[in-house]
Amino acid sequence: MYALVDCNNFFVSCERTLDPSLEGKPVVVLSNNDGCVVSRSKEAKDLGIPMAAPAFKYKELFKKHDVKCFSAKFELYNFKSQDVIRISRSYVGKKDYEVYSIDELFLDLRSFKYIDISEYCLKLKEEIKLKTNIPVSIGIAPTKTLCKIANRIVKKDPERFNGVFILDTPEKIEKALKWLNISDVWGIGRRLAVKMHDNGVYKAWDLLQKPEMWVRKIMGIHGVRMVNELKGIRQLELDAPSAKKSIAVTRSFMEMLTKKEDVRERVETFGMYCSERLRKQNTCCKMVTVFVQTNRFRKDLPEYKNAKTQILPNPTNSSILIGRVVNDLFESIFEEGFHYKKAGVIVNDFVPEDQRLISLFEEDTQNQHLPVMKAMDAMNKKYGKDKVRLGSMSGENTWGRAQISPEYEAFLKNNTLPEANFRFH
DNA sequence: TCTGGGGTCCTAGGACCC
DNA sequence: TCTGGGGTCCTAGGACCC
Helix, strand or coil: CEEEEEECCHHHHHHHHHCHHHCCCCEEEECHHHCEEEEECHHHHHCCCCCCCEHHHHHHHHHHCCCEEEECCHHHHHHHHHHHHHHHHCCCCCCCEEEEECCEEEEECCCCCCCCHHHHHHHHHHHHHHHHCCCEEEEEECCHHHHHHHHHHHHHCHHHHCCEEECCCHHHHHHHHHHCEHHHCCCCCHHHHHHHHHCCCCEHHHHHCCCHHHHHHHHCHHHHHHHHHHHCCCCCCCCCCCCCCEEEEEEEEEEEECCHHHHHHHHHHHHHHHHHHHHHCCEEEEEEEEEEEECCCCCCCCCCEEEEEEEEEEEECCHHHHHHHHHHHHHHHCCCCCCEEEEEEEEEEEEEHHHCCCCCCCCCCHHHHHHHHHHHHHHHHHHCCCCCCCCCCCCCCCCCCCCCCHHHHHHHHHCCCCCCCCCCC
């Protein structure tokens, strides 16, 4: 059996650990620029606030029901996440877990043959609550996909199941699949849901009645695996932690930008952040992509978006070298006369810092830059983010964040924040 | 007026090779 | 003049996830 430990309304629950008076009240956490809702308390969900709701459309509702709104505090969430992971890990063998996202991890319970795993998970849930004040739900099942469903069942009726549900017998599984909408199956997104409905598949159970050829054709190899997982035949193992394959820094701007230099400065800053993250994991990249785009929601303004990728002659993680490439790419895609709303830099195709293959024909200055870069990183680690930076970077934080509460300030002061280390899917 | 950010994987199609 | 078949590798785009 596997177990999926999933934090309830994670970001909101983190906010409540700083301010317990938020308990029982409607609370939401907003994305960058306070743009849209990314986490909702149960009370907020009950008010009909959907996931990813644009905040401005719900201003009135927030006011009317006194919904508490917070800007996202990722340092805090990463910190709490590490706490939850540490406790959960201690319940299983050394490698018998997979951190799936900031608020979820899978545990492998296959070695527990003679104990009541429901009881065991209940104990885990209570220890997490006691030590971190984060409420979690735990779904137990023979496959990862069924764990997701077990978890959904818990969340539907937390009191009844006391936070833990085990989906083990064929009878229980059948009942669950006949209850679960196909669009709520792990791996069925918006597009596939439409295709499913077009073909008369409304419940997870309906998918199992389709011939394998059909599934293969409509959903690809992914679908065949999904069907087996739903039947309780394990197709997905726990993944070992692995290095990132790409790093992206992208932002929407508070205000639309029209001046070339304003956009350039931000894009260059994104390039530096990418470089820093590369150095943190001791890798160099071989590819850099830059994109810019206007506000896609403003149909009254001319739309423009463009992206361009450059393959580097020599792998690098130098802010200076990546900065130059970013600038060249930016020059080739920027067009005057548009209102820019969003931009980003993405780096990928990584090699370890010490295993770079160097082109015979291109000058390679990476090794001259590296000591300076590492010194810069060390100082920034010691004295704070962006205390030392390149001339092309802006000195200001160019995206918005609401006022930092006294509780959060205290938190930042008292905690050395661990490096985030998640695999994203 | 105001609409997030950061990931992974799969597939189809083109370029190129023998 | 006519013409085949089978690979591999790379990339862009789509779909999904939290």
